[in-house]
Amino acid sequence: MLVEVKSLQYAHPGQRSIVFPDFSLDSGESLLILGKSGSGKTTLLNLLAGLLRPNQGGVVLDGVRLSTISGQKMDLFRGKNIGIVFQKPHLIAALNVQQNLELAHFFSKKKGQDIPQLLLDLGISSKAKAAVMTLSEGEAQRVSIARALANSPKLILADEPTSSLDDENTENVIALLKSQAAKIGAALIIVTHDQRVKNQVSNFIEVKAS
Amino acid sequence: MNLFKISWKYLTFRPLSTGLNVFLLALGLAIITVLLLIQDQFEKKMNQDAAGIDLVVGAKGSPLQLILSSVYHVDFPTGNIKMEDAQKLTRNRLVKKVIPLALGDNYQGFRIVGTNHDYLELYEVGFAEGKAWDVPFEVVLGAEIAGKLKLKLGDEFVSSHGISEGSHDHDDHNFVVAGILEPRGNVVDRLILTSIESVWYSHDEEGEEEEVASAPDSVAVSSEDPIAETHADHAEEGHDDHAKFHAPVAKTGFPVTEQDREVTTLLLQYRNPIAAVQLPRMINSGTSMQAASPSFEMSRLFELLGVGISLLQGLALVLIGIAGLGIFIALYNSLKERKYDLAILRAIGASRGQLLVLIFLEGVMLTFLGAVLGIALGHVFLWLLVTSGDQNIVSAIQPWIFLKEELWIIGYALGVGVMASIIPAWSAYQTSIAKQLTKA
Numbered sequence: 001m002l003v004e005v006k007s008l009q010y011a012h013p014g015q016r017s018i019v020f021p022d023f024s025l026d027s028g029e030s031l032l033i034l035g036k037s038g039s040g041k042t043t044l045l046n047l048l049a050g051l052l053r054p055n056q057g058g059v060v061l062d063g064v065r066l067s068t069i070s071g072q073k074m075d076l077f078r079g080k081n082i083g084i085v086f087q088k089p090h091l092i093a094a095l096n097v098q099q100n101l102e103l104a105h106f107f108s109k110k111k112g113q114d115i116p117q118l119l120l121d122l123g124i125s126s127k128a129k130a131a132v133m134t135l136s137e138g139e140a141q142r143v144s145i146a147r148a149l150a151n152s153p154k155l156i157l158a159d160e161p162t163s164s165l166d167d168e169n170t171e172n173v174i175a176l177l178k179s180q181a182a183k184i185g186a187a188l189i190i191v192t193h194d195q196r197v198k199n200q201v202s203n204f205i206e207v208k209a210s
Numbered sequence: 211m212n213l214f215k216i217s218w219k220y221l222t223f224r225p226l227s228t229g230l231n232v233f234l235l236a237l238g239l240a241i242i243t244v245l246l247l248i249q250d251q252f253e254k255k256m257n258q259d260a261a262g263i264d265l266v267v268g269a270k271g272s273p274l275q276l277i278l279s280s281v282y283h284v285d286f287p288t289g290n291i292k293m294e295d296a297q298k299l300t301r302n303r304l305v306k307k308v309i310p311l312a313l314g315d316n317y318q319g320f321r322i323v324g325t326n327h328d329y330l331e332l333y334e335v336g337f338a339e340g341k342a343w344d345v346p347f348e349v350v351l352g353a354e355i356a357g358k359l360k361l362k363l364g365d366e367f368v369s370s371h372g373i374s375e376g377s378h379d380h381d382d383h384n385f386v387v388a389g390i391l392e393p394r395g396n397v398v399d400r401l402i403l404t405s406i407e408s409v410w411y412s413h414d415e416e417g418e419e420e421e422v423a424s425a426p427d428s429v430a431v432s433s434e435d436p437i438a439e440t441h442a443d444h445a446e447e448g449h450d451d452h453a454k455f456h457a458p459v460a461k462t463g464f465p466v467t468e469q470d471r472e473v474t475t476l477l478l479q480y481r482n483p484i485a486a487v488q489l490p491r492m493i494n495s496g497t498s499m500q501a502a503s504p505s506f507e508m509s510r511l512f513e514l515l516g517v518g519i520s521l522l523q524g525l526a527l528v529l530i531g532i533a534g535l536g537i538f539i540a541l542y543n544s545l546k547e548r549k550y551d552l553a554i555l556r557a558i559g560a561s562r563g564q565l566l567v568l569i570f571l572e573g574v575m576l577t578f579l580g581a582v583l584g585i586a587l588g589h590v591f592l593w594l595l596v597t598s599g600d601q602n603i604v605s606a607i608q609p610w611i612f613l614k615e616e617l618w619i620i621g622y623a624l625g626v627g628v629m630a631s632i633i634p635a636w637s638a639y640q641t642s643i644a645k646q647l648t649k650a
Contacts, residue, residue, distance in 0.1 A: 049557070051644040072561040079559015086647065090554050094223035095216070102211040107559035147558065159647075 002027045002187050003048075003155060007057035010043055017055055020044050021205050027154070030178060030188040032197060032204035039207045041191045045159050048189065049082055050074045062154050079108030083148030083186070085158040085177070089140035091132040097143050098128045104150040112151040113184070122146050122176065138169055142176070149180050156181050158190045162197060174200045213564060217571040224544065228576060231536045235580030235626070236587055238529030239619055241522055243588025244595075246615050249519070251607045253512075256282070259397040260504035262332050264486065267291070267299065267493055268475035273502035274511060280311055280475035281504050283321050283397055287313045290472035291499050297464055299493070304485035305478060310464055312409040313474040315369040317385070320355045322369050322402045324409030327461045332477070333398045339363055340389030346411055346455050349385045349404040353393035361387050369412060383412055383455075405459035410471060530626060537576055538630040541569060545634045552638055553646035565638045573631030574624055581623035585616050 003025040011017035018040040025031050035041045046052040048059055050066045059066045061081060069077055091100050101115045119125040122142045127135060135143065141161070148156055158177060162170040174190070174197055181188040190197060198204065221228045260281050268276045271288030278285035293310075300308045309332060312324030323329070327342055330350070340363045342350055351361060361367070366384035385404065393399055459465060464473075478501075480486055486503075493501035545552075552565050593609035 046644040046647070051557070051647070072563065075556060075561045076559055078557065084557050086554070086557075090550055092216075092551050092554070094219040099211060099219070103216070103555070104558045106211040107555060107564070109559075151559075 001025070002062055003189075004060040005048070005057075006060075008044075008047060008054050008059065009056035010040075010047055010052060010054050012043070018043060018207075020047075020057075020207060023205050025187045025189065027185045027187055028182055030181065030190070030201045030203060032201045033189060033191045033207060034193065034198075034204050035207035036193060041193070041207050042159060044207055045157055045189075045191045048155070049084055049157055050078050076108065079104070080110050080151060081154045083151065083153035083156045085145050085148045085156070085161050087160040087163055089137075089144040091135075091140060091143055091147070093132050095132065096128075097124070097130050097132065097135070100132065100143060101147055101150045104147050108151045110151050113149060115146075115150065118146050118149060121180070137164065141165070141169075141173060145173070145176060145180070149184065152184045152186075154186055156186050156188045158188070158192075160192055160194070161190065162192065162194050167196060170194065170196050171200070213568055213571060214575075217568055217575055220544070220548075220572055221575060224540075227540045227544075231533055231540055231576055232580045232583060234529060234536055235533035235577060235623060236584035238526045238533060239581055239584025239623060240587035240591055241526035241529070242619060243585050243616060244591050245519060245522060245526070246613060246619075247588065247592055247609070247611065248607060250613055250615070251611070255396065255607075256508050258395075260508065262479065263477045263504055264480045265478040265490060265501050265503055266475055267296070267478055267499050267501045270498065270500045273500060274507045276475065276500065276502045277504050277507040279313065280477065281397070283313075283323070283401060287474045288500075290474050291476075293464060293467075293471045293473050295497055295499060296473055296476055299476065299478075299497075299499075300463070302489070302492075304481050304489050306481040307479040308463075309477040310406060310473040311475045311477065312406045312472075315371060315409060315412065317367050317369050317402055318359060320352075320359070320400060320402055322349070322385075322404060322409065324404055324406040326406065326459075326463065329403065329477075333394065333396060335394060335398055336392040338390045338392045340387070343388050343403075343405050343408075344458050346405055346407045346457075346459055347383055347385050348388035349402050349408070350389040350391060351387055352399040352401045352403075353391050354399040355402060356387075356390045361390075363387055363390065406465050406473060407454075407459045410465075411455070530623075533580065534626040534630050537573055537627065538633065541573055541631060541634040542637075545569070545638060549641055549646050552641055553643040556641075556643040557647065562639050565641075566635050569635035569638045570628065570631045573627040573634075575627075577623040577627030577630075578620070581620040584623070585619060 001024045003023075005020065005024065006022050008020040008022075009017045010020075020040070023031065033041055033044060043052065047054055050059075050069075053067055064077070066074070066077075091097075092103065095103065097119070098115055101118070105112050105115075116125060116128065119128055122145065124139055124142050124146070127139060127143070132140065132143075145161075148158075156177065161173055161177065165173060177188055177190070178200065190201065260277075263281055266276055266280050268280060268287065269289030269291050275285045276288050279287040296308070296310060299305060307328065309325060309328045311329070313321065315322040330342055337350075338353065338356075340350070351359075355361070365387045367387075368379050368384055370379050385402075385408070391398060465471075478489075480489065490501040490503065493499055555565060555568075556562075589609050589612075592607065596607055596609050
């Protein structure tokens with residue numbers, strides 16, 4: 001198993017702890033994490049990405065227990081093995097499209113995927129030298145997906161990637177995520193409350209605030 | 211892609227704010243650079259030009275003016291003194307050596323100094339071409355003059371009265387270039403040196419011409435032919451006067467003459483330390499002349515200038531302070547907008563340390579740019595100052611000399627950069643990415 005989550009618990013300061021369901025995922029598989037707003041979906045995503053440390057239990061990625069690696073090593077491990085697609089594209093405005101992707105290679109100290117090819121696959125190769133500000137929302141979202149894919153991660157996490165997209169774009173983005181994840185053999189976890197996504201990914205778990 | 215490049219991209223992404231801060235810092239540092247360069251060269255030059263001169267004796271007036279006019283050749287002379295009085299001083303046992311100077315003429319703004327060969331020895335000059343003067347009206351040119359006026363050996367020119375351009379010409383007798391000095395980087399570079407006799411004679415003719423202005427043959431004499439001119443003088447004054455233009459001049463001490471003559475100032479060397487105590491008092495109270503010490507007067511001058519210099523230094527520090535604050539505010543503000551950026555960088559593998567370095571790099575690069583620009587600006591300011599003031603003393607300053615102290619300016623600027631970046635960098639280091647990413 002690539003990803004294993006067991007008896008994972010986390011408490012925000014001054015709040016009751018959230019108990020997350022156990023699940024596991026293999027390379028090339030997809031999983032939806034569903035739940036209402038405030039149910040702790042994003043908290044789970046942060047735990048999976050190693051951005052937060054659990055109070056109990058843990059996440060094992062590719063045989064490595066995330067809570068055992070600390071600080072700088074965790075940052076590097078995340079850079080190498082986990083690609084994250086955020087709710088909003090949040091590209092670095094000071095850099096152009098290609099440089100935004102090079103950033104991922106630089107910080108993860110990994111050669112990763114060929115950037116021009118990746119841009120070509122995502123249909124934005126003509127925008128390689130474009131300033132980030134000039135991109136449309138759909139294009140920016142695709143660049144942010146490209147950034148998450150740039151290092152050929154083992155796990156792709158997507159946080160509400162479709163919340164601001166229309167039906168057609170939603171379908172495209174999910175299809176793109178699925179096909180790209182399959183191509184590099186990565187596991188795909190999508191956190192969403194968007195019912196439209198359920199049509200494309202059947203495998204899901206639900207997080208409930210208890 | 212590397213941290214350096216990312217910082218650079220962030221800087222150039224807000225060119226106005228970056229430019230303003232760099233410029234502010236550069237202005238402050240430019241002032242400091244100019245002060246540094248002037249101070250260093252001025253003091254060096256002042257000491258160099260006054261080396262070997264213990265005391266200057268001249269007509270009563272301002273002692274500072276006396277020093278400026280006879281040692282540095284910038285101000286107007288205080289007047290003339292009787293050669294008789296001057297010669298009396300030579301016989302004093304406290305006096306080692308006296309070099310008389312006759313000032314008051316110029317050629318194209320360069321001062322003509324009548325003196326003897328001791329003056330050449332005092333400044334240890336070397337000849338690039340030719341030799342020292344032997345007869346009246348032979349001159350030796352300082353290196354800078356020869357270059358600027360494009361004069362060579364054997365060339366002739368007419369002096370003008372006064373020490374600045376535009377006065378009437380002494381067109382009765384031409385000066386002949388007998389020698390050109392090697393550049394020494396001191397005051398001699400900008401002087402035309404000749405014998406005291408030359409200065410006397412060029413003024414004598416002036417007087418004579420006025421006296422005999424009614425005589426038609428004298429008025430008709432023009433300056434185009436010095437031989438014809440001396441002939442005219444000859445006719446007027448007799449054979450005796452013709453001979454004096456070809457008689458060798460005094461190489462040391464005072465010229466021999468039976469007439470009542472005047473010199474402008476005396477440069478004097480003490481025989482022993484007691485002279486420093488007794489001689490100035492003796493001259494100032496016992497004679498109609500005044501004595502001034504170059505080192506004392508110059509330190510007094512620097513004291514006076516000191517107020518202005520500290521004012522400028524204060525202004526420079528304020529500018530640098532404002533620039534530092536500006537950089538801090540710019541970094542701090544941009545950090546607020548960039549917290550998400552920083553979180554993203556962490557999410558794709560950047561460590562806290564790398565973000566810290568990123569912010570520091572930005573501050574340091576900004577100030578480094580400011581420092582380099584500031585130093586360049588400082589040198590350009592000085593260059594403008596030097597080229598616009600033609601004959602005055604600043605024109606002797608070299609604007610393109612680089613000092614070790616300028617490295618301190620860079621170091622100082624980088625210090626400002628680090629100081630301004632500490633708080634923003636620390637705040638970047640502290641940013642919790644999980645919180646930051648969930649917030650939006």
